[in-house]
Amino acid sequence: MSSEMDGGDSWRGVPLSEMYGSQSPWGSPEFSLVSPSFNHAVLYHVPSDGCLADDKPPKPQIGHDKWDSEHVRMPCSSHSLYPVEDSNGESHLKKRWEMIESALSKPIRNSHDLANTILSYNTKFRNTWKFRGLHKLFNEYLEEEESQYFFDVTLPEIAKLALALPKLIQSPIPLLKKHTNRSISLSQQQISCLLANAFFCTFPRRNSTKPTSEYNSYPFFNFNTYRFYEATDSDSNLEKLKCICHYFRRVVTKVPGGVVSFTRRSVPGRALPAWPRSQRPLGCLPLHVDASRTIEDADGLIQVDFANKYLGGGVLGHGCVQEEIRFVICPELMVSMLFTEVLSPNEALMIIGAERYSKYSGYGQSFRWAGPHCDGSPRDSSGRRRRALLAIDALPYSSLSREFSRDAITRELNKAWVGFSFDTDPQSERAQYPGVATGNWGCGAFGGTTQLKSLLQLMACAQARRPMAYFTFGDTKLRDEIVDMYNLLARHNVTVGQLYKYIVKFSQEKDVSQSQLNLYLEQVVKSGTSASPPPANRSAPSKRSDDVMETSITETVPATTTDLESQLENHSPDLFTEDDIDQSLLEVTIESEKKENPHTNTSTNNQSTDKNEVSTPQKRMSLFDTMQAIEGDQNPTASNTLLGNQRRNSLLNDTDASMDEDKSDPATELKKKITKKITDYFSKKSI
Known part of the structure; x- marks a missing residue:
């Protein structure tokens, strides 16, 4: 490819066809197909062909239901007690699903009925959840x-879906x-059912904001947490709700027939690229x-989600920037928040x-819902829309000196490479398709430099590649x-x-706050100055390939990276919105990834898998009190005031809406009268 590039009025570089490796966005090779295996859980039946x-x-x-620390604790489990x-x-314990079934089977005529329905099986939040929004x-x-x-x-159908x-x-x-x-692969219908339950806040043990809670290292999933x-x-925020x-409304009107796959990739430290020794030429990279x-x-490219390390970021809170917007226009992405633990640097x-x-x-703050979108992307051989979203989280920075440190540079390179090399052939020297669609990752609220x-x-x-x-x-x-x-680098x-080496040398020699990278x-490229390798911060194995991609599930990243993230812990901006927010809810800081020692119990694996084996604190607690402690905050008001000191910088929410089917069912008549009449489903009333 020529190193000199030009394009149209809005773009420069090579045409998008060179991102696909074909003339069509859908001409790129498909990703690995869905196939049940020991490390791929498929929740729907896959035919023999x-x-x-x-x-x-x-x-x-x-x-069969599994009520343990390795699986999602389901609302309909017989072990879910309240x-x-x-x-x-x-006081006594009752199967929570029976309470949910009873609540969602009653008519819900307005928002106050909806709030009362949700509170009927979340009673401890009666004084704190006001549902003003x-x-x-x-x-x-x-x-x-x-x-x-x-x-x-719509609401009665959502209730049926949840039940x-x-x-x-x-x-x-x-x-x-x-x-x-x-x-994990789920059908779109299964995802809509899970989201309907999140809408009604039915998931057990997902309302607590305590640092010792079982799901503290996971995003919030119930919508009102x-x-x-x-x-x-x-x-x-109201537009996100719309x-x-x-x-x-779309999924209860016509059940979607496709499937969605979620794949977590973890690369051990020894298999990450040796960046100073990489001989890959930059000029061979097609760039648009x-x-x-x-x-x-x-269309057709791997689209980057500028993620928070807690997936979804502030989508269920006040956040409304790149990740949050993507999650509300494609709500099926939100189900990843149910089962994806906080992302590590690798x-x-x-x-x-x-x-x-x-x-x-x-x-x-200017975000607005602008109408329905009909997704025209074709499905692959496994029934998935040919849309790939890659979630990679950048570090937040409080100063340029931190952002330009060698550790920070290496961490961001590793994070991006782990994502970009998904589903590539490590033995091939040829270009890998499709390409990556990205932008100002880690800039804006995260403080990164474009x-x-x-x-x-x-x-x-x-x-x-x-x-x-x-x-x-x-x-x-x-x-x-x-x-x-x-063009300069390619020439x-x-x-x-x-x-x-040039970038690291710049950070060591220059005042980064006063200099332009x-x-x-x-200057350094044109002069032909060679950058001597900076001193290594960690020892590297004597034999190492720049492209080895191992799949060990136990190794962690080098200590220097986690030390860096620990230093940044107390200097994180609000990652989810540009404007002033209720500080009582946003006093949160990024949890140190230094604590990611594999010996640390992050998912409370010692929690009982049986209702009769619940561990108690210093003195014996009643079964009633024990279930309260496990299920959520004993003192919601106090615990939420301390949210900033207790929980990570990932503002997610658990929200429920209980909806019931009206036995007289006015739905049919109303559909006839309104469906044809309403062209813009959500029109804003002038206030």
Whole structure:
């Protein structure tokens, strides 16, 4: 490929066809097909020929409930118990699913009924969950006709979907834990059922914000744990709720027939590239830089999610930037929050098959739902939409000196490479397709520098041999800077290893707060100055390949990386929104990845798998009190005030809405009257 590049008015570089390796976005090789194995749990039945029916969802895989620390604890499990008081004031434990079935089988006419339904099986939050956001959405923000349609037609169907859980999910869902390489495949129908239960906040042990809770190292999943239904200070939060409501309206109207795969990749430290020694030339990398389009418009490419290490970031909180927006326009992504433990520095998550349901406009506080989106992407041989989302989390930085440190540079390179080299052939020297669609990863609220981040991603793509499409979100100056720098590096045959040394030398020799990285690189590359290798911060094995990709599930990353993340722990910005937020909810800091020693018990594996074996503190507790302690916060008000000191920087929420089917069922008549009439499902009422 020529090192000099030019393009159209909005883009520069090579055409997108060189990102696919064909003239069509769908001409790239398919990803590994769905095949049940010891490390790939498939929750639906796969026919012997591997082909799924096009016109109906696959049948659930038959299995048995597992109530343990290795699997998702399901709301419908017979082990899920809840403390209640009878008419005599005596406390006893009751099967929670029976409470949920009873609550969701009653009519729900308005947002207050919905709130009371959710609280009927989450009684300890009666004084703290006020549902102000829900009330504002349905009573002020939407037209009265739209709100009525939701409660009379859509909501009863969501309730039915939630109550179908025992039928649709018959096999246990494994947790995608740290330091493991594992996959989960679910049908879109199964995902909609799980999300319906999250909407109603039915998942056990997922409401607690305590640092000792079983799921402290996982994102929140019940929708109102981080007050998703409470926020009234921002229209963007109400718009996110509209996206979710629109998704449910779509899936209860027509059951989706496809499947979605979630794959966690963990690469041991010894198998990460030796960056200073890499001989891969940067000039061989096909590069496309676009200032007008967005990542989600890049059909056929691996689309990067600028993730929080707790998947979803603030999607169920106040956040409304890149990751949160992607999760609400493609809500099937949100189910990853149910079973994906916090990502380590050497890990990434790939999601294949999630469908897009909504259009949007704006960003942050200006975000708005802009109508339905019909996803036209074809399905692969396993029944998945040919949409691949790659979740990789950047570090937040409080200063340039930290961002430009050798440890930080190496950490970000490793993180990007682990993601970009997903499903590549380590023995091949040929380009790997499809390419990667990315942008200003780790910039914005995370405090990263676009000059550095674009170069690091360029290096990681070159190392993984994947073409790169970079989207600058309207910034034509940045587009030109990236292309001009690439041309310079390509003309002088600079390798990945050389560029790594140049960047590290820049951080050691220059005052990074006063210097321009691109100017420095231009000078050093043109002068032909060689950068002597900086002193190593860790010992490397004597024999090592730059491209070895092992699959050990027990190794952790080098200590220098976790030390760095520990230093950044107390200097994290709010990762999920650009504007002022209720500080009582946002006093959270990034949990140190230094604590990721594999000997540390992060999932409370010693928790009882039987209701009769619950461990007690210093003195014997009653069974009632014990279940309260396990199920959630004993003092919700106090614990939520201390949320910032107790829990990680990943603002996720658990929210429930209990919905019931009206036995008189006005749905049919209402559908006839309203469906044809309403063209814009959500129109904002002027307030």
